Amino acid sequence: MKKKLFASFAGTGLALLAIFVTLSGCSSTAVAAGWAGGTVSGDSVYTVSSQGQLVAMTTSGTQQWASAVEGTAASGGFLSCSAGSTLVAVYGTPAVAGDYIYVAGYNGKIYSYSISKQAENSNATLDTDDSKPIVGGVTAGGGKVFVGSSNGNLYALDGKTLAVAWRFATGGKIWCTPAVDNGTVFAGSFDKKVYAVDAATGTEKWAFDAKGAVVSTPVVADGVVYITSFDRRIYAVDEATGSLKWQFPASGTNGSFPSEWFFATPVISNGVLYAPCMDGKVYAVNIKDGTSAGLFDVGDAVSSSPVVVAGKVIVATQEAKVYSLDAAAGTKTLLLDFRLSDKQGSATVNSQLSAQGNTVFIHTLLEDKMYAMDAATGAAKSLSLGAITGTPTSIVATTVVVTSIVPTTITVTK
Amino acid sequence: MNIGQIWNLIILQPMTNALIALSHYLGNSFGLSIIVLTLIINAVMYPLTLKQMKATKAMQDMQPKLAELQKKHAKDAKMLASEQMRLYRESGVSPAGCLLPTLLQTPIWIALYQGIRGVMAVTPESFLNLAKNLYAWPVVFAAMPLNVHFLWLNLGSSDYLLAILVGASMWLQQKMTTQTSTDPKMAQQAQLTQVMMPIMFGIFSISVPSGLALYWVINAVVRIAMQYFFSGWGGLQTLPAQVMALIPTAKNQPTKLKK
Numbered sequence: 001m002k003k004k005l006f007a008s009f010a011g012t013g014l015a016l017l018a019i020f021v022t023l024s025g026c027s028s029t030a031v032a033a034g035w036a037g038g039t040v041s042g043d044s045v046y047t048v049s050s051q052g053q054l055v056a057m058t059t060s061g062t063q064q065w066a067s068a069v070e071g072t073a074a075s076g077g078f079l080s081c082s083a084g085s086t087l088v089a090v091y092g093t094p095a096v097a098g099d100y101i102y103v104a105g106y107n108g109k110i111y112s113y114s115i116s117k118q119a120e121n122s123n124a125t126l127d128t129d130d131s132k133p134i135v136g137g138v139t140a141g142g143g144k145v146f147v148g149s150s151n152g153n154l155y156a157l158d159g160k161t162l163a164v165a166w167r168f169a170t171g172g173k174i175w176c177t178p179a180v181d182n183g184t185v186f187a188g189s190f191d192k193k194v195y196a197v198d199a200a201t202g203t204e205k206w207a208f209d210a211k212g213a214v215v216s217t218p219v220v221a222d223g224v225v226y227i228t229s230f231d232r233r234i235y236a237v238d239e240a241t242g243s244l245k246w247q248f249p250a251s252g253t254n255g256s257f258p259s260e261w262f263f264a265t266p267v268i269s270n271g272v273l274y275a276p277c278m279d280g281k282v283y284a285v286n287i288k289d290g291t292s293a294g295l296f297d298v299g300d301a302v303s304s305s306p307v308v309v310a311g312k313v314i315v316a317t318q319e320a321k322v323y324s325l326d327a328a329a330g331t332k333t334l335l336l337d338f339r340l341s342d343k344q345g346s347a348t349v350n351s352q353l354s355a356q357g358n359t360v361f362i363h364t365l366l367e368d369k370m371y372a373m374d375a376a377t378g379a380a381k382s383l384s385l386g387a388i389t390g391t392p393t394s395i396v397a398t399t400v401v402v403t404s405i406v407p408t409t410i411t412v413t414k
Numbered sequence: 415m416n417i418g419q420i421w422n423l424i425i426l427q428p429m430t431n432a433l434i435a436l437s438h439y440l441g442n443s444f445g446l447s448i449i450v451l452t453l454i455i456n457a458v459m460y461p462l463t464l465k466q467m468k469a470t471k472a473m474q475d476m477q478p479k480l481a482e483l484q485k486k487h488a489k490d491a492k493m494l495a496s497e498q499m500r501l502y503r504e505s506g507v508s509p510a511g512c513l514l515p516t517l518l519q520t521p522i523w524i525a526l527y528q529g530i531r532g533v534m535a536v537t538p539e540s541f542l543n544l545a546k547n548l549y550a551w552p553v554v555f556a557a558m559p560l561n562v563h564f565l566w567l568n569l570g571s572s573d574y575l576l577a578i579l580v581g582a583s584m585w586l587q588q589k590m591t592t593q594t595s596t597d598p599k600m601a602q603q604a605q606l607t608q609v610m611m612p613i614m615f616g617i618f619s620i621s622v623p624s625g626l627a628l629y630w631v632i633n634a635v636v637r638i639a640m641q642y643f644f645s646g647w648g649g650l651q652t653l654p655a656q657v658m659a660l661i662p663t664a665k666n667q668p669t670k671l672k673k
Contacts, residue, residue, distance in 0.1 A: 232555060
């Protein structure tokens with residue numbers, strides 16, 4: 001009896017310990033896997049797979065070449081799931097400038113690849129003594145590349161050598177991809193501010209208090225910077241001075257706030273800013289005065305940045321449903337449901353969308369595929385990125401044609 | 415709605431949002447938020463904890479009588495079981511009395527653990543996942559992202575000193591609650607658990623964010639305090655003697671053989 005009792009005690013103790021171990025173990029959200037989108041340049045699309053491969057493919061979906069992003073990810077510590085991993089997670093979409101492709105790694109390193117040589121050109125760790133993960137992407141321009149780090153610094157690097165030209169310190173992590181316009185770099189920080197920094201010298205021009213962390217890229221158009229924030233507001237500020245022009249919801253408005261924060265970068269089409277939100281809605285706002293131009297309920301959180309094709313906004317939800325939105329016509333059209341069409345119940349979209357002509361490129365996670373989708377019909381074909389692990393010459397691309405669901409259009413009341 | 419969604423809705427989300435809201439009211443200190451919520455939950459759980467401590471104490475007090483029965487009926491297992499049940503009945507002690515409060519408390523502790531882990535959102539993936547568990551409260555959005563710096567700690571990274579504190583506090587807690595059994599086998603097993611659990615949690619703390627380790631330390635300290643007010647220092651009373659026995663003295667040093 002006593003032994004049985006002790007066994008039950010010991011069993012309970014071990015079970016509790018097992019629960020603890022399981023709970024803090026390798027859940028899908030505990031491991032940094034990355035969600036790089038695709039960048040279109042010429043006839044090629046570049047992305048980084050969840051396996052840490054920079055993949056170049058034609059816009060028609062045929063693989064051109066691939067190169068492993070250097071495998072020296074920082075150890076997550078003893079017993080950590082990420083310890084010993086040789087994969088480098090990449091969240092930012094690769095940037096292309098001239099012959100170079102730039103990739104920012106979660107291991108705190110920037111990589112440049114030569115398109116003509118189809119190989120890595122150089123790499124650099126941002127501040128070896130204070131190296132922290134890079135979550136945003138790289139923006140290239142004027143012979144420099146700009147990138148933010150989780151150590152709170154915004155960096156300008158030489159485009160060829162990746163040597164640091166200047167660094168600008170903020171009070172929090174920088175997870176957004178910086179925007180560059182008219183010799184100014186714009187970047188949001190976890191310190192709830194958006195900074196405008198001189199691209200040549202790295203000196204601050206202004207800082208705007210967004211009252212919440214900013215992880216989306218500020219959108220600059222016609223002298224105005226549009227910012228979406230964790231405080232669930234959209235701000236329009238003057239590009240030159242940083243002064244507020246309008247905010248949405250307007251000041252003093254009660255009860256009309258989004259119920260979640262803004263994570264994805266908004267886009268502008270036909271005078272309307274489309275801001276996807278984690279509450280499963282896309283807020284359409286007139287850029288002139290910040291008034292509502294429509295509200296699109298897409299049913300699930302949106303963390304991927306949309307793209308504009310022929311005046312329509314193509315947006316993908318985390319659950320991999322792709323919609324075409326048009327605020328002027330007040331229509332929402334379901335183009336594609338990856339989980340239904342490809343019979344892949346696990347497809348997830350966090351990556352930035354990109355487009356060329358009528359083709360939209362969508363990197364789905366978990367199944368790790370790049371889709372080329374027709375923006376009008378929703379018909380798509382995919383390239384499996386997960387299978388790409390070898391050298392460029394030994395890889396055979398697997399292209400699968402995905403039949404679109406019949407696009408269904410819903411008229412949205414403004 | 416599956417069981418995971420129900421769990422999130424009624425247990426994990428309230429815990430997560432309470433942690434964030436508390437952080438806002440405690441000067442944007444997530445460290446203080448962990449400490450205060452651990453204290454609040456311990457206070458709410460106190461009646462159950464007290465019940466568990468009483469039941470454990472009663473079980474420990476019965477050990478000599480149980481040992482006596484075992485000795486008496488060593489060759490008759492059936493009789494031994496029957497006599498043990500009679501003893502439990504007469505003493506009003508139920509073996510389940512120790513387990514039931516523990517089992518009832520477990521979901522709350524798991525939720526607190528998951529809440530702390532989720533709120534720290536170490537990777538971008540976990541950050542996105544966190545968004546799904548937030549209430550549309552202005553204080554929640556005002557507090558996010560949380561300030562993960564507390565004392566010398568970055569609560570999102572592991573810390574060796576805190577891992578040592580986890581092991582030490584858990585060992586002290588175990589030492590206080592475990593009393594020497596009259597059965598040598600049980601005593602040996604209890605001693606093993608007493609050492610293994612703190613070591614395992616200490617090692618485990620090296621690989622998890624220190625925010626979780628902070629929760630373990632605070633929880634262990636609260637349990638030590640509760641145990642002290644309930645039954646004194648318990649097994650720790652014998653600690654000085656045990657320590658002294660380990661220190662080499664003239665008396666206990668091995669005698670050198672004369673040549």
